[in-house]
Amino acid sequence: xxxxxxxxxxxxxxxxxxxxxxxxxxxxxxxxxxxxxxxxxxxxxxxxxxxxxxxxxxxxxxxxxxxxxxxxxxxxxxxxxxxxxxxxxxxxxxxxxxxxxxxxxxxxxxxxxxxxxxxxxxxxxxxxxxxxxxxxxxxxxxxxxxxxxxxxxxxxxxxxxxxxxxxxxxxxxxxxxxxxxxxxxxxxxxxxxxxxxxxxxxxxxxxxxxxxxxxxxxxxxxxxxxxxxxxxxxxxxxxxxxxxxxxxxxxxxxxxxxxxxxxxxxxxxxxxxxxxxxxxxxxxx
Numbered sequence: 001x002x003x004x005x006x007x008x009x010x011x012x013x014x015x016x017x018x019x020x021x022x023x024x025x026x027x028x029x030x031x032x033x034x035x036x037x038x039x040x041x042x043x044x045x046x047x048x049x050x051x052x053x054x055x056x057x058x059x060x061x062x063x064x065x066x067x068x069x070x071x072x073x074x075x076x077x078x079x080x081x082x083x084x085x086x087x088x089x090x091x092x093x094x095x096x097x098x099x100x101x102x103x104x105x106x107x108x109x110x111x112x113x114x115x116x117x118x119x120x121x122x123x124x125x126x127x128x129x130x131x132x133x134x135x136x137x138x139x140x141x142x143x144x145x146x147x148x149x150x151x152x153x154x155x156x157x158x159x160x161x162x163x164x165x166x167x168x169x170x171x172x173x174x175x176x177x178x179x180x181x182x183x184x185x186x187x188x189x190x191x192x193x194x195x196x197x198x199x200x201x202x203x204x205x206x207x208x209x210x211x212x213x214x215x216x217x218x219x220x221x222x223x224x225x226x227x228x229x230x231x232x233x234x235x236x237x238x239x240x241x242x243x244x245x246x247x248x249x250x251x252x253x254x255x256x257x258x259x260x261x262x263x264x265x266x267x268x269x270x271x272x273x274x275x276x277x278x279x280x281x282x283x284x285x
Contacts, residue, residue, distance in 0.1 A: 001042065003075045006068040007137055008035040009047065013065060014136045014151070017054035024133060062152075066260075069153060073138030073258075088120040090265045095124035095131045096144035099210045100253060102230050104280060105144060111272040119265050127208070128186075135256055141266055143256040144273070147186035153260065157270075159253045159277035163284065164189060166246030167231050168223035175243070179222030181205040181213045185251055192249045193225070225249065229280070253277075 011021035012032065022029045040047050047061035057065065092112075096105050105123075112121060124140070128147050134140030135154055148156045164185065168177065182203040184190075205222070207213050213224045214231065217240060228248075234240040255273050257266065 005039045006071045089118045091120040093122040094142045095126045095140045148254045160281040162227040162251040164225045164249040166243040167240045169221040171241040176200045177223045181224040183213045184208045
């Protein structure tokens with residue numbers, strides 16, 4: 001079976017509609033429809049129930065989901081094995097949010113290089129939808145993120161809680177601050193922020209990456225919420241100031257991985273993440 005058909009099936013299953021799947025695969029909606037039609041004809045079963053709410057898996061589609069994942073994972077594993085650099089026995093791909101690549105995940109890379117020097121690591125930065133899609137398509141072995149979604153065949157496991165604190169470019173900055181930059185840390189943060197700052201006008205600046213916010217504060221001034229883990233050294237250097245009377249918020253970090261994968265390398269990678277997460281939690285985020 002053509003793995004492109006299986007990938008298209010997984011994209012529709014993950015997104016819940018043909019349009020979103022087409023955008024994710026960088027093809028037209030008609031191409032997605034044609035591939036699904038070909039797949040359904042080949043299997044002799046209807047895989048999706050189309051409706052106003054999108055495309056839902058039929059019982060046959062749910063049964064095929066496991067096979068599609070296995071097919072794509074097998075092809076990816078073959079590609080990895082054939083393409084392994086000389087001297088390495090296995091390869092593992094980890095994708096994570098950029099904020100988690102600041103401090104936490106580089107420690108995991110060092111841990112893996114020490115614990116499993118024979119494993120080649122492929123490292124990626126991504127947002128939750130792309131990371132989850134990679135996990136579903138088996139092109140990513142482990143995803144580390146803030147707002148995962150529950151998917152059949154994937155385990156979502158808590159790692160540690162980030163502590164989001166309000167920092168400003170100078171200690172006398174007033175609040176509400178016209179220079180406040182709102183970082184999109186996900187729906188949990190948005191709900192907590194809205195509850196505590198119900199009367200604050202909408203921010204003029206919004207960013208989807210914490211690093212952008214930090215650069216804005218350091219260059220032009222302002223304030224914003226960031227993980228203490230990321231700004232602690234800037235506070236100690238007095239380049240940013242912790243707004244003491246501003247409430248702090250919790251932001252859980254999670255790792256997501258395949259439920260039915262008993263690969264020894266994956267198990268070792270997960271144990272490394274757990275060990276470092278315990279240390280991070282003990283340090284207070």
